[in-house]
Every structure is written in C-alpha cells, then in structure tokens.
Amino acid sequence: MQVTLNAQEMLGEPSEAFDLGPQWSYFTRVSLYFPVVIIVTIASILALSLIGVAVMAGGDLYWAKTTRRKKRNGDPDAGNRSHGTCGGRCFSIIGDGELVPDGVDLAALGVPGAEPGRRVPAWRPEPKMWNDASVLTYLSVNAHSIDQGQGFEMRDLTDAKRSSTGIIGTRWMLLGRIYGLIGLMTEPHPELPTNEAGEVDYTPIPERSLSLSPGRQRIMQHILNLYCGSASESDMMAYAEQAVYDDPLSYCDTRHKIAGQWYGIPKLFSKSETLATEVVASKEHELVWKLSQRYTFAGIRVPKTVNSLVSLTLQGREPNEEVVYHKDMWNEKDYSHEGDKLIFVTKPPESL
Numbered sequence: 001m002q003v004t005l006n007a008q009e010m011l012g013e014p015s016e017a018f019d020l021g022p023q024w025s026y027f028t029r030v031s032l033y034f035p036v037v038i039i040v041t042i043a044s045i046l047a048l049s050l051i052g053v054a055v056m057a058g059g060d061l062y063w064a065k066t067t068r069r070k071k072r073n074g075d076p077d078a079g080n081r082s083h084g085t086c087g088g089r090c091f092s093i094i095g096d097g098e099l100v101p102d103g104v105d106l107a108a109l110g111v112p113g114a115e116p117g118r119r120v121p122a123w124r125p126e127p128k129m130w131n132d133a134s135v136l137t138y139l140s141v142n143a144h145s146i147d148q149g150q151g152f153e154m155r156d157l158t159d160a161k162r163s164s165t166g167i168i169g170t171r172w173m174l175l176g177r178i179y180g181l182i183g184l185m186t187e188p189h190p191e192l193p194t195n196e197a198g199e200v201d202y203t204p205i206p207e208r209s210l211s212l213s214p215g216r217q218r219i220m221q222h223i224l225n226l227y228c229g230s231a232s233e234s235d236m237m238a239y240a241e242q243a244v245y246d247d248p249l250s251y252c253d254t255r256h257k258i259a260g261q262w263y264g265i266p267k268l269f270s271k272s273e274t275l276a277t278e279v280v281a282s283k284e285h286e287l288v289w290k291l292s293q294r295y296t297f298a299g300i301r302v303p304k305t306v307n308s309l310v311s312l313t314l315q316g317r318e319p320n321e322e323v324v325y326h327k328d329m330w331n332e333k334d335y336s337h338e339g340d341k342l343i344f345v346t347k348p349p350e351s352l
Helices: 002-011 022-031 034-072 154-160 214-227 255-262
Strands: 091-094 097-099 123-125 138-141 239-246 269-283 286-297 303-315 322-330
Touching: 214 269, 214 286, 214 303, 214 322, 239 255
Parallel strands: 239 322
Antiparallel strands: 091 138, 097 123, 269 286, 286 303, 303 322
C-alpha cells in the first residue's frame, strides 16, 4: 500500500507531478498495481493449496470406500498400501548398531504368519551403548513407513510412554512391542508399597497377593527357583538374551552375566528358601511382588532373612513373555551399577 501511495504522489496532477523521465514514469505507473499483484499471487497460492487438499481428501475417501468394498468381498489384502522403493526412511538413529547373533524368531515375537522356529537375519542398536545413560542415543520411527500386519502397534509406545529398539528383518521393518527384541531396556520404577503407618514396607502378606495368569505364574516360579539356588538353564531361559539384572550390589546386562549371579547362590549359601511372596502389581509388561527370602551362609550356618521388592519388566505377549529387566530392591537401598562380580568365579554355561 505504501508503494502505491508513493507512486500516486510522484505522478500527481499534471501541474504538480514530478518531472520524471519516460522510463521512470513507466516504472512508477506499474508500481500502482504492485499491491494488486501481491494479493492475486497470495490468493492463487491459497487456492492451489485448497485444491491440493481437496484432491488428497478425495483420493483418501475413494481409497477408504474401495477398501470397505474389498473387505466385504473377503479380500485379505484390503487396506494394504505399498510404499514402493522411493527411499523413505523407516527410522533415524544416533548411535552404533549390530547384527543380532543367530537372527530372531519372528514367531516368538508374535508376528502373524511367521514360521515357528525359523530365525531370520536382523539388526538392532548396540545394547551396551543404549543402556549407558552417559551416551547420547536417539531413535525416531517413521510410522508412515510401517505396513499393517507387521507385529507392531504404535499405541504400545504412545500409551506406555516408553522408548523402543528397532529391528530390521530380511523383508520387513519390525519393531518388537514396546522394547524391541533386545537393546534398550526400560528400568521399572514400581510404586513402593507402604504399611498402615504410611512407611515403605516390603514384608509380604500372602493372603493379599493378586492372582496371576498361568504364563505370569510360570515366569514368577522360574525366578523364585533361581532365588532358591536352582542354578538351572531352564529357569534362566525366563530372561531375554540381553536382559538386565539390577540390585544394590551388582548390575548385569546380559543373560550370561545374570547367570553368574544365580549360579553363585549355591556357592555362597548352604540353603536359600522363600518364606513368603505377595504379588502387588501385574500390569501390561510389568510384574511386581514382595519377597521374603532366608539365606543360610555356607560354613557358619548363620541365617539371614531379607525382605525385598522384585520388579520385572516383560516383553512379548502371553504366554511367550520374557524378562528384559529384573530389579531387586532391598530395604530402600540405592544401586551401585558397578557390574557383575561373580561371572568369572561361577562360570555359567556359555549357552546362556
């Protein structure tokens, strides 16, 4: 608008006009229409944008109508959209990655149509780096590049507000529900149980224990067997290969290292027995119970009873859940995270 006013002032009435040369006179007259050109340009851009939105909306409505018709006709591929080979990024990552040793069993992850027992090559972020809080790591998943029927639910991430480790198979990009298959594990932070006085209390009251599904009961029994010194491979298989064990004395970030802890129980104690348990929480991907365990030291035969709060983070779907993080809290003590100290002494089987 200011350009137009200046142009009019320069042109003015014949008696008041500036003495402009032919070129400047032409330029000044053109400037009178400058605002009109700008307004028309903006209006054209907005109109084209609205037309583009309308075209995309119409395309989506047509696709939805076609999909409904195909589903009514029993087409199993109705609704599937191919993303082709346009080079769209399935995910972006900051950090190191590695191939999963021996691949992954997609059927064990609950992927529909996967052949049980068949392992396929897979990639994952490097677990040790992703468990190190001092190292910057980042994973961003492009949800638009994930087709349906790939064993992945975005709601698992948004509802639980947790991170996930990506896994790429031979054909599909898979994200194991919530935690991925292995790698970034989420440390449980259970609500601390209190007594009637409002004090934190880990003493179990069995009659208050919550009931568990058969799958959850099986996992709990495997863990209790280990507390009692079973030191068996079958009980150890309740853990995922890259599971984490965390207590006030040690921190283990693989199943093999965790076995070093449990295989040390019979060497340190002549007897370890479970006195009582109370399940206080059994939610999706979480199992928490109070535990009263009596340890009798080898040689001196002195018993020691420890009450603790056992918290498990689980991955997968029942009945194929696995423990990915085992946290054992003793009397509100903090954690050293200094690593496993027994694996070199107990030497658990390499198969773990």
